[in-house]
Amino acid sequence: MATTTNYGWTTPDDTALVKDGAAAIRTLGSSVDTTTKNLNPSTTLGDMEYRSSTSNVNTRLPLGTASQQLRVNSGATAPEWFTPTPSGGMTLISTTTLSGTSVSLSSIAATYKHLLVVVSNITTSAGFYFYCKFNNSSIAEFNSWDMGSAAGTVSTYQAADFQFNSNTAIANTGAINTASLWLYNYASATERKNFAANFGYRTSGGVSRTALAGGTVNTTSAINELVFNAGGSTTFSGGTVLLYGVS
Numbered sequence: 165m166a167t168t169t170n171y172g173w174t175t176p177d178d179t180a181l182v183k184d185g186a187a188a189i190r191t192l193g194s195s196v197d198t199t200t201k202n203l204n205p206s207t208t209l210g211d212m213e214y215r216s217s218t219s220n221v222n223t224r225l226p227l228g229t230a231s232q233q234l235r236v237n238s239g240a241t242a243p244e245w246f247t248p249t250p251s252g253g254m255t256l257i258s259t260t261t262l263s264g265t266s267v268s269l270s271s272i273a274a275t276y277k278h279l280l281v282v283v284s285n286i287t288t289s290a291g292f293y294f295y296c297k298f299n300n301s302s303i304a305e306f307n308s309w310d311m312g313s314a315a316g317t318v319s320t321y322q323a324a325d326f327q328f329n330s331n332t333a334i335a336n337t338g339a340i341n342t343a344s345l346w347l348y349n350y351a352s353a354t355e356r357k358n359f360a361a362n363f364g365y366r367t368s369g370g371v372s373r374t375a376l377a378g379g380t381v382n383t384t385s386a387i388n389e390l391v392f393n394a395g396g397s398t399t400f401s402g403g404t405v406l407l408y409g410v411s
Contacts (some may be wrong), residue, residue, distance in 0.1 A: 171199050171220060212242055254280065254408045262286060262403035266393040268300065269407050274351035274386050278408030281390065286341035286403040291368045292334050292394035294343060296361075297325035298381055300391045325393075328363040329375040335366045341403070350387040359380045 166175045173195040176188055202221040205213060210227030228234075228245030255276070262283070270329060272279070286294065335341070335375045340360050343363045350357055360378040367373060381387070390407075394400055 171195070173199070200348045202231075210411040212243075226283060229410075253411050255411070257409050258405075260405040260407070262392070262400035262405060265397060265399050266332065266391055267400065267405065268389060268391045269405065272350075272388045272390070272407070273409070274388065276351070276411055279345075279347040279350050279387075279390075280408040280410055281343075281345040281347070282406045282408070283343040283345075284394070284404050284406075286334075286343070287401045289392045289399045289401055292398045294328040294334065294341075294363060294365075295325045295393050295395060296328065296345065297349075297391040297393070298357075298387050299383070299385065299389050301383070307403045325391075326359075326361070326377060326379060328361050328377055329365055329373075335368050335370065340372060341365045345390075347387060352384070353386050354384055357387060 166177045167173060168175060174191055187244070191202040197371050199220060203213070205211075205222055205223065205224040212227075213222040214225060215221075216223040223242070225243060225245075229247070232245040234243055235246055236242070250336060257272065258269060260269060269281075328345075341364070343361065345359060345361045347359045348357060349355055358380050361376070363375045365373060365375070392405065393397070
């Protein structure tokens, strides 16, 4: 029995006596129908097809979701849709109100490159200092420096937490008390992490000041928790902490 060149559909030989033309047409038509469907498996508007490992058979790739992009999968065997992470963008991870003697931002996902923390309108039960601890560790793993705008002197120290402001008590009321913290490469499990902080505040004597701080966290563990406190038994009575992930 003769067959077609590309798809091998069965046709009568040139010398064959066609006794049942209808049956021959049905056989050929069924072959054409099957092959056509194998090459066009789409069922929904927006579907795409790509060649499968089987000759003359395509695989259906359903339409992705809004803003997804097309790429080759990790095995380099087929296309797939994926949701890209915005390059250089910031995502608000959480919003937390300051209260109690300490506030913890925990279970921080390791899906970003860096972290940015913005703290505003800090108020407390008494004059205070503003501290931050990573992973709630009690190990003296901060190698830090801070500089206050009053004297312009620089202090260096090693401790289990770092101090946003130099050694000047902060007034416990007043919306001027604001802080920011950049933590770089926080999710790395092999490298130490650098950080930089800025703090604008009013002293207990009513003087407005700015302090800078920075340093290195001497740990190769990923940072998944930030703990803020006002020192000793001093409690927070207000303030908002915004945590951003930076892609």
